[in-house]
Amino acid sequence: MCSNVVVGLPSPPNLNGTLSSPTPTNTSNAKDGDNLVMNHTGVGGGYKWRLVIAYDGTRYAGWQYQSSPPTIQCFVEKVLMQATKLERKDLSLVGASRTDKGVHAWGQVAHFVTPFNYDSIDSIHAALNGLLPSDIRVREISPAVPEFHARFSAKSKIYHYKVYNDTFMDPFQRDYAYHSAHKLNPAVMREAAKYFIGKHDFSAFANASQKERVRDPVKNIFRFDVIEMGALLQLEVEGSGFLYRQVRNMVKHSS
Numbered sequence: 001m002c003s004n005v006v007v008g009l010p011s012p013p014n015l016n017g018t019l020s021s022p023t024p025t026n027t028s029n030a031k032d033g034d035n036l037v038m039n040h041t042g043v044g045g046g047y048k049w050r051l052v053i054a055y056d057g058t059r060y061a062g063w064q065y066q067s068s069p070p071t072i073q074c075f076v077e078k079v080l081m082q083a084t085k086l087e088r089k090d091l092s093l094v095g096a097s098r099t100d101k102g103v104h105a106w107g108q109v110a111h112f113v114t115p116f117n118y119d120s121i122d123s124i125h126a127a128l129n130g131l132l133p134s135d136i137r138v139r140e141i142s143p144a145v146p147e148f149h150a151r152f153s154a155k156s157k158i159y160h161y162k163v164y165n166d167t168f169m170d171p172f173q174r175d176y177a178y179h180s181a182h183k184l185n186p187a188v189m190r191e192a193a194k195y196f197i198g199k200h201d202f203s204a205f206a207n208a209s210q211k212e213r214v215r216d217p218v219k220n221i222f223r224f225d226v227i228e229m230g231a232l233l234q235l236e237v238e239g240s241g242f243l244y245r246q247v248r249n250m251v252k253h254s255s
Contacts, residue, residue, distance in 0.1 A: 046113045046114055046115045046116075047113065047114050047115075047116065047117050047118075047143065048111055048112075048113050048143070048144045048145070048146060048148060049111060049112055049113070049114065049121075049141060049142070049143060049144060050109065050110075050111050050140070050141070050142050050143070050144040050148060050150070051076075051109065051110045051111065051112070051138055051140065051141055052107050052108070052109055052138070052139045052140035052141075053072070053076065053105065053107075053108045053109075053110060053136065053137070053138055053139065054105060054106050054107065054108070054136075054137050054139050055072050055104060055105050055108070055135060055136040055137070056104050056135040056136075056175075057072070057099060057101070057102050057103045057104045057105065058102060058104075058135070058175045059135070060072050060101070060102075061101045062098060062099045062100050062101050062103065063095050063097070063098050063099045063105075063108065064095075064098045065077065072095075072099075072105075072108070072136060073093060073095060073110075075132060075133065075136055076093065076110070076128075076132070076136070076138075077091060077093050078131075079127075079128050079131035079132050080093065080112060080128070082127075082131055083124055083127045083128055083131065084114055084124075086114065086115075090113075090115070091112045091113065091114070092112060092113050093110060093111070093112045094110060094111055094112075094149065094150050094151060095108060095109070095110045095150055095151070096108060096109040096110065096150040096151050096154050096157070097151070097157060100245075102175075104176070107139070109150045109154065110150050111144060111148060111149065111150045121141050121142070121143075124141065125138060125141045128141070154241075156222060156238050156239065156240060157238070157239060157240075157241060157242065158236060158237065158238045159236070159237050159238075159242070159247045160234055160235070160236050161178070161234070161235045161247070161248075161251050162176060162177035162178065162232055162233070162234050162235075163177060163178050163179075163180050163184065163232070163233040163235070163255075164177040164178065164179050164180070164231055164232055165180050165182075165183065165184050165231055165232070165233055166181070166231040167181055168181075170231070173232070177232060180255075184233060184255060186226050186228055186233060189226045189233075189235075189254050189255060190225075190226045192253070192254040193224035193225070193226060193235075193254050194224070196221050196224050196237075196250055196254070197221050197222070197223065197224055198220070198221060199218060199219070199220040199221075200218065200219070200221070201217045201218050202217055202218070202219050202242075202243055202246050203217040203243075205243065205245075205246045205249040205250055205253075206243040206244055206245065206246055206249075207243075207244045207245040207249075217243060219239055219240055219241055219242060219243065219246070220239055220240040221237065221238070221239040222238045222239055222240075223236070223237070223238045224236070224237050224238075224250070224254070225237075226254075235251055235254075237250065237251075
């Protein structure tokens with residue numbers, strides 16, 4: 001399955017993944033609870049805030065906003081509107097990456113703006129997590145400088161894919177790993193993964209329906225690791241960015 005850190009690998013349809021958060025630039029060093037009488041204005045005279053969000057994506061149709069079926073952005077915007085009393089268009093919530101249906105995240109970075117400052121962010125942090133469903137949590141909230149952008153300030157993104165490689169699937173892993181009863185060879189997979197590292201044109205690994213919309217197919221892959229964890233194989237890809245379903249297709253061709 002896939003998760004959001006910023007880590008992701010290609011997988012078969014319905015494979016769950018985890019995405020880890022991109023490393024932001026130009027963020028403030030303020031801690032939760034600090035008094036925020038500080039100069040981070042400049043967003044149309046307002047204030048910009050950085051979020052780090054974790055979620056179990058099993059029952060969601062990805063990150064990107066849509067009214068139905070439910071998405072992560074839809075729920076986060078809903079509670080932000082409740083907590084700030086602002087309209088959706090005024091919050092301008094932006095996520096670092098889109099994630100597909102069923103993909104999980106540990107560090108999805110996002111930002112939003114408000115026309116007012118907070119004396120303390122402890123209260124809004126607690127309010128957001130109190131309003132969100134239990135499978136979505138705001139891990140961090142901090143003030144950001146006007147130049148910070150959740151998507152464009154990211155230095156790298158990491159995707160994790162987990163494959164449970166045994167005859168029978170562990171029922172506790174069914175929402176978090178892809179089951180492969182066929183015995184995989186991690187050593188061979190590592191050799192194949194080396195060919196993806198570096199700066200390449202990844203047009204051939206983009207989803208076919210998206211190829212016409214690819215503006216910048218050249219991406220820099222920093223690492224592609226195959227980690228053995230008992231019956232679990234964790235595939236981690238870190239890069240400057242990825243095309244639509246690029247990582248899924250990379251994983252398929254390395255397995």
